[in-house]
Amino acid sequence: MTQAEAQEHGAEVAHVPTAAARAEGQQHSIKLYLVVWGWLFVLSTCSYAVDYFNFQGYLRWSLIVTLMLLKAGLIVAIFMHMAWERLALAYAILVPPLLILVFLTIMALESDYTALTRILWFGTQ
Amino acid sequence: MAETTIGPAESPSPRQPGRRGIIADWASDQQAFKNVSWGKAMIWIFLLSDTFIFGCFLLAYMTARMSTTVPWPNTAEVFALHIAGHSVPLLLIAIMTFVLISSSGTMAMAVNFGYRHDRRKTAALMLATAALGATFVGMQAFEWTELIMKGVRPWANPFGAPQFGPAFFMITGFHGTHVTIGVIFLLIIARKVLRGDFDHGAPGFFTSRRGRYENVEIMGLYWHFVDLVWVFIFAFFYLW
Numbered sequence: 001m002t003q004a005e006a007q008e009h010g011a012e013v014a015h016v017p018t019a020a021a022r023a024e025g026q027q028h029s030i031k032l033y034l035v036v037w038g039w040l041f042v043l044s045t046c047s048y049a050v051d052y053f054n055f056q057g058y059l060r061w062s063l064i065v066t067l068m069l070l071k072a073g074l075i076v077a078i079f080m081h082m083a084w085e086r087l088a089l090a091y092a093i094l095v096p097p098l099l100i101l102v103f104l105t106i107m108a109l110e111s112d113y114t115a116l117t118r119i120l121w122f123g124t125q
Numbered sequence: 126m127a128e129t130t131i132g133p134a135e136s137p138s139p140r141q142p143g144r145r146g147i148i149a150d151w152a153s154d155q156q157a158f159k160n161v162s163w164g165k166a167m168i169w170i171f172l173l174s175d176t177f178i179f180g181c182f183l184l185a186y187m188t189a190r191m192s193t194t195v196p197w198p199n200t201a202e203v204f205a206l207h208i209a210g211h212s213v214p215l216l217l218i219a220i221m222t223f224v225l226i227s228s229s230g231t232m233a234m235a236v237n238f239g240y241r242h243d244r245r246k247t248a249a250l251m252l253a254t255a256a257l258g259a260t261f262v263g264m265q266a267f268e269w270t271e272l273i274m275k276g277v278r279p280w281a282n283p284f285g286a287p288q289f290g291p292a293f294f295m296i297t298g299f300h301g302t303h304v305t306i307g308v309i310f311l312l313i314i315a316r317k318v319l320r321g322d323f324d325h326g327a328p329g330f331f332t333s334r335r336g337r338y339e340n341v342e343i344m345g346l347y348w349h350f351v352d353l354v355w356v357f358i359f360a361f362f363y364l365w
Contacts (some may be wrong), residue, residue: 025240025339033237037230045225048219051364052199061365068344068360070355079233081342086140088150090157093169100180109186110193118194 010045026081043071134203164334168343172350175303181352182296183361189288198284200363203275204268221264222355225304228257229352232345237339244318247341251315252347258308265301269294297360303351314344 047067050060077083082090140146140159151157158166190197201214208216235250272293276283279291317323317336358363 001270005259026342027237027240030234030237033230033233036233037226040226041223042231044219044222047168047216047360047364048222051215054201064360065365073355075229075349075356076146079229079352080346086146086150086158086160088147089161089166089169091147092158094171094270097176098178100177100184103180103184104187106189107193114188114192115194118192122194 016060026084026085028078032078036074040071040074043074047071088106146283148212153170155363165265166342168346172346175350175354177356179296179299182299186288186292186362189292190286193286193288195286198282199287200291200365203272204363215262215363217268218359221261221268222359224257224261224264225352225355228254230347231257232348236342236345239323239338242324242338244321244324246318247338248315251311251318251341251344254362255308255311255315258304258311258348262301262308264305265297265304269297280363292362296358300351300354300358301356307348307351311343311348314340325333 042068047064050063050067055063076094082094141149150159153159161169202212204218205212205214206216207213231250232254235247235254238246238250277290277293279294281287282290316329318341320327322336323338324338326337327338328334329340
């Protein structure tokens with residue numbers, strides 16, 4: 001790790017002692033992790049509150065998904081350092097899981113159809 | 126994302142901005158992930174494959190729940206804890222969530238101290254992570270015992286749709302297995318850190334490659350992924 005490369009860390013290097021010698025890999029301030037930790041606690045409390053206060057219907061589902069995605073985003077971006085990786089890696093890892101949404105659509109259609117045939121069949125019994 | 130971290134791979138070339146940068150990296154000779162080592166690229170690809178496994182489990186659960194004509198059990202009641210005569214919904218699950226998030230926090234800091242070559246703090250934080258992970262598995266064992274005592278089986282349960290049983294045991298069981306494996310590897314890596322293996326590059330047991338503090342980050346990536354999966358299980362299985 002040369003001096004020039006270490007400089008690319010920018011401001012984050014400043015608090016590390018003997019920056020040039022020690023600046024390797026993913027180093028960010030401890031405060032950042034503590035802030036993210038705090039936010040994850042807040043968001044988890046909120047999603048627990050969704051159940052505790054017994055919200056129902058679209059309000060419940062949209063709150064659950066929003067809080068879930070916020071938590072997942074914080075974990076991947078900060079804790080797993082994806083925010084600091086090159087886009088070539090980030091896209092290679094983050095885009096393929098979107099295919100699950102295609103699968104989800106197929107299975108949602110399929111299970112609607114299954115439920116319908118079950119209702120019709122059990123109705124004739 | 127203008128600034129990217131420089132990893133241990135040799136002489137990473139400067140990245141071109143935006144889409145051109147992705148095409149240039151992917152089209153380049155031999156190494157597409159310029160500043161990411163072999164180990165880190167591989168753990169990411171493993172985690173991607175694991176994402177599909179858990180994705181399939183959750184989709185199977187969705188399909189079963191959407192297509193059954195019997196009402197789905199109310200998870201808030203099934204997983205309620207009785208404290209001093211009051212029934213608090215999902216309390217154990219909420220505590221498990223906080224325990225796992227805390228373990229992610231200590232792991233993130235362990236990675237940081239690892240790269241600063243602070244052996245003691247790294248090992249202490251990793252051991253704290255392992256302790257929290259073991260606590261999580263312990264609470265899960267308690268939860269399984271409770272449900273089995275109430276009569277939940279992989280083929281039936283007294284609360285409603287029989288598909289609830291297999292979905293619960295498969296999803297939480299597979300996640301719990303991941304946590305358990307994570308705890309074991311945390312202990313192994315923490316021992317290596319304490320022993321100073323990563324300071325003098327002692328060879329590892331599988332590959333005999335020289336150990337580096339990057340191993341702590343790779344361990345961390347796995348651990349954060351386990352936490353990430355729990356976020357989705359908590360939302361879809363327990364709260365939905």
